[in-house]
Amino acid sequence: MKKHFLFTPGPTPIPPESLLSMANQIDYHRSAEAAAQIKDVSEKLKLVFQTRNDVVILTSSGTGAMESVVANILSRGDRVIVIRSGKFGERWGEICSAYGVEFVPIDLEWGESIEPQLVADLLDEHAGIKAVFSTLCETSTGALHDIKSLGQITKRRPTLLVVDAVSALGADDLQMDSWGVDVVVSCSHKGLMTPPGLAFAALNQAAWEASEKASLPKYYFDLRKAQQASWSGSAPYTPAITFIAALQLALNRISTEGIRNVIARHAQLAKAARSAVKSMGLQLFASNPANTLTSILLPEQVDGTRFVRMMREKHGITLAGGQGKLRGKIIRIAHLGWMGENDIVLAIAALERGLSEIGQELQLGAGVAAAQEVFHRQSCSDS
Amino acid sequence: MKKHFLFTPGPTPIPPESLLSMANQIDYHRSAEAAAQIKDVSEKLKLVFQTRNDVVILTSSGTGAMESVVANILSRGDRVIVIRSGKFGERWGEICSAYGVEFVPIDLEWGESIEPQLVADLLDEHAGIKAVFSTLCETSTGALHDIKSLGQITKRRPTLLVVDAVSALGADDLQMDSWGVDVVVSCSHKGLMTPPGLAFAALNQAAWEASEKASLPKYYFDLRKAQQASWSGSAPYTPAITFIAALQLALNRISTEGIRNVIARHAQLAKAARSAVKSMGLQLFASNPANTLTSILLPEQVDGTRFVRMMREKHGITLAGGQGKLRGKIIRIAHLGWMGENDIVLAIAALERGLSEIGQELQLGAGVAAAQEVFHRQSCSDS
Numbered sequence: 001m002k003k004h005f006l007f008t009p010g011p012t013p014i015p016p017e018s019l020l021s022m023a024n025q026i027d028y029h030r031s032a033e034a035a036a037q038i039k040d041v042s043e044k045l046k047l048v049f050q051t052r053n054d055v056v057i058l059t060s061s062g063t064g065a066m067e068s069v070v071a072n073i074l075s076r077g078d079r080v081i082v083i084r085s086g087k088f089g090e091r092w093g094e095i096c097s098a099y100g101v102e103f104v105p106i107d108l109e110w111g112e113s114i115e116p117q118l119v120a121d122l123l124d125e126h127a128g129i130k131a132v133f134s135t136l137c138e139t140s141t142g143a144l145h146d147i148k149s150l151g152q153i154t155k156r157r158p159t160l161l162v163v164d165a166v167s168a169l170g171a172d173d174l175q176m177d178s179w180g181v182d183v184v185v186s187c188s189h190k191g192l193m194t195p196p197g198l199a200f201a202a203l204n205q206a207a208w209e210a211s212e213k214a215s216l217p218k219y220y221f222d223l224r225k226a227q228q229a230s231w232s233g234s235a236p237y238t239p240a241i242t243f244i245a246a247l248q249l250a251l252n253r254i255s256t257e258g259i260r261n262v263i264a265r266h267a268q269l270a271k272a273a274r275s276a277v278k279s280m281g282l283q284l285f286a287s288n289p290a291n292t293l294t295s296i297l298l299p300e301q302v303d304g305t306r307f308v309r310m311m312r313e314k315h316g317i318t319l320a321g322g323q324g325k326l327r328g329k330i331i332r333i334a335h336l337g338w339m340g341e342n343d344i345v346l347a348i349a350a351l352e353r354g355l356s357e358i359g360q361e362l363q364l365g366a367g368v369a370a371a372q373e374v375f376h377r378q379s380c381s382d383s
Numbered sequence: 384m385k386k387h388f389l390f391t392p393g394p395t396p397i398p399p400e401s402l403l404s405m406a407n408q409i410d411y412h413r414s415a416e417a418a419a420q421i422k423d424v425s426e427k428l429k430l431v432f433q434t435r436n437d438v439v440i441l442t443s444s445g446t447g448a449m450e451s452v453v454a455n456i457l458s459r460g461d462r463v464i465v466i467r468s469g470k471f472g473e474r475w476g477e478i479c480s481a482y483g484v485e486f487v488p489i490d491l492e493w494g495e496s497i498e499p500q501l502v503a504d505l506l507d508e509h510a511g512i513k514a515v516f517s518t519l520c521e522t523s524t525g526a527l528h529d530i531k532s533l534g535q536i537t538k539r540r541p542t543l544l545v546v547d548a549v550s551a552l553g554a555d556d557l558q559m560d561s562w563g564v565d566v567v568v569s570c571s572h573k574g575l576m577t578p579p580g581l582a583f584a585a586l587n588q589a590a591w592e593a594s595e596k597a598s599l600p601k602y603y604f605d606l607r608k609a610q611q612a613s614w615s616g617s618a619p620y621t622p623a624i625t626f627i628a629a630l631q632l633a634l635n636r637i638s639t640e641g642i643r644n645v646i647a648r649h650a651q652l653a654k655a656a657r658s659a660v661k662s663m664g665l666q667l668f669a670s671n672p673a674n675t676l677t678s679i680l681l682p683e684q685v686d687g688t689r690f691v692r693m694m695r696e697k698h699g700i701t702l703a704g705g706q707g708k709l710r711g712k713i714i715r716i717a718h719l720g721w722m723g724e725n726d727i728v729l730a731i732a733a734l735e736r737g738l739s740e741i742g743q744e745l746q747l748g749a750g751v752a753a754a755q756e757v758f759h760r761q762s763c764s765d766s
Contacts, residue, residue, distance in 0.1 A: 061603075
């Protein structure tokens with residue numbers, strides 16, 4: 001009779017109507033009905049990306065969309081800046097290296113966020129930088145980067161700003177158009193409450209112009225071809241239509257709630273989680289944490305890998321551990337997508353029990369009370 | 384109260400237990416349970432590929448797997464042979480061109496199958512050809528290529544044989560190991576009765592060795608990384624686990640029926656469909672048709688695009704029309720995946736009515752009777 005609860009930063013829980021839609025018998029992806037669905041999803045994605053640009057749909061994980069951007073806007077020997085403060089910032093660099101794109105890294109301590117002036121200085125120092133690659137929320141650490149300030153820096157220069165919003169889209173604010181972000185990539189299985197398998201790339205005019213000159217090889221990930229097909233509700237290669245149908249329903253939820261409210265809800269959940277963590281005597285890992293997830297530095301004597309397993313097996317709570325050099329050292333609780341106040345209470349309470357059981361000194365209920373306070377204050381100020 | 388029936392060569396109807404599995408709440412792709420599932424699926428795929436080599440799972444359409452092979456086994460300036468007898472043979476050439484791989488085309492009339500000696504002659508004529516690219520069933524025409532004979536030619540030479548079995552896997556015989564095929568690619572939404580979104584690549588020892596020397600850029604489609612991750616039931620990037628769960632159930636059906644029986648069933652369905660088409664006075668399009676689908680050359684006065692739409696809207700039967708230069712000229716009826724005798728009867732009967740309605744001279748019931756005859760003879764010889 002165990003009940004399972006998922007708090008990983010992807011996949012995230014899927015609303016029931018989306019789940020049920022996937023149990024429908026499949027239909028042809030080139031039917032008029034499928035075309036209407038693809039067009040509707042493409043339009044609604046614009047609300048979440050906060051853009052008037054086309055959002056291109058790919059069948060791949062988020063990494064596929066990241067690679068597509070490198071391959072579509074750059075040429076061999078181009079130079080770019082990559083902000084590396086965790087596994088996913090590093091991934092931008094790895095993709096660039098795979099394609100022979102030179103990059104100037106800005107290496108931060110994992111858990112830290114970029115000081116935008118560093119980017120401005122580096123752009124002044126190095127002429128001809130084609131693009132700056134950043135994450136919005138660095139999923140491996142939970143740190144949020146100040147994309148708005150980066151946009152102010154790049155939009156005054158002939159340099160594209162490319163943002164990996166894979167985990168943070170729909171949780172942390174990202175105003176693609178008004179902040180001057182040139183490219184945003186994301187995927188289906190985080191804030192968009194849909195299974196993994198779809199990825200998205202939105203390019204503005206400047207990025208599309210760069211794509212005309214870019215000579216890196218691509219075929220499956222040719223974004224121009226995908227964009228053109230999308231205008232008639234199609235795709236160059238058979239898309240994962242099952243997930244497009246599920247995504248349509250998830251996007252209906254988001255457009256009903258309103259993207260500003262969705263982000264505000266995530267901000268509240270994050271605030272409650274952080275308050276709870278501090279009240280439990282634990283240390284937040286990221287210095288400027290995102291709404292997407294809360295990363296917690298575990299006390300040194302705790303084996304994080306074992307703790308995550310115990311939380312899943314004994315308490316039915318699936319958290320994420322640390323990745324790369326943070327393996328075993330942090331845990332990450334995502335409050336992302338189809339999540340509300342009750343989910344946070346439940347996760348914090350289980351965390352309290354789990355930590356107590358492995359001998360951590362803490363007062364049961366302290367974390368939950370702190371989360372409750374945040375929700376209660378919000379509720380009173382709303383009414 | 385319309386009932387819809389899908390006869391496109393992908394996607395194909397999905398069995399009910401697979402559909403229902405996708406309505407389950409999602410779980411973490413890095414759990415022990417997910418790892419066991421990925422390992423089981425990887426093993427069972429070997430039965431369908433008729434190989435002892437690893438079958439690598441990618442999250443993409445079949446085209447992604449095609450591109451992965453080019454990028455993983457070749458280097459810029461390598462020369463290959465591409466057999467082009469339809470849209471998908473041409474695709475191999477397009478991918479090679481995108482990556483700067485030179486190819487010698489063998490261009491056949493669409494609908495024709497390769498004369499293997501042509502390949503042998505061309506290999507003798509051009510030294511240093513790294514690979515021969517073919518399709519098993521050219522989905523755009525329904526023609527089957529003689530891969531067994533091609534294998535006999537390439538295995539005596541330092542040339543890899545790469546086969547696109549995207550539509551034909553599990554319908555037409557392809558004995559990867561015993562025929563000496565070096566690389567086979569396929570995907571989830573054809574013979575494997577699962578939604579579009581997963582693709583597969585199986586490489587033998589020689590192909591893996593080639594991959595060590597190959598220098599074309601790749602990241603998301605790095606097959607070695609995917610292979611190594613699969614050994615522990617993982618994937619380098621978040622896989623479409625929803626479809627892996629559905630695929631596991633579809634593979635259970637295939638392994639229960641047995642791959643030889645699955646192929647024999649498809650052969651019978653194809654034989655019945657072809658017999659029916661001929662009895663209706665229509666002309667088969669492919670000279671050597673595959674078990675995967677039956678392509679029919681429409682009488683000149685029939686507008687195929689309009690006819691396909693009418694069959695869907697009025698009769699609830701979704702067929703595929705022609706692609707590329709065959710647009711409007713042929714129709715394609717797939718008998719692929721979760722299909723049995725009743726499906727063929729139903730499709731042929733509807734086709735009879737549809738053609739009669741647009742003024743084609745035919746005897747209602749003639750096609751159905753011919754299909755029945757094939758099934759009846761088989762049933763009597765079985766008992």
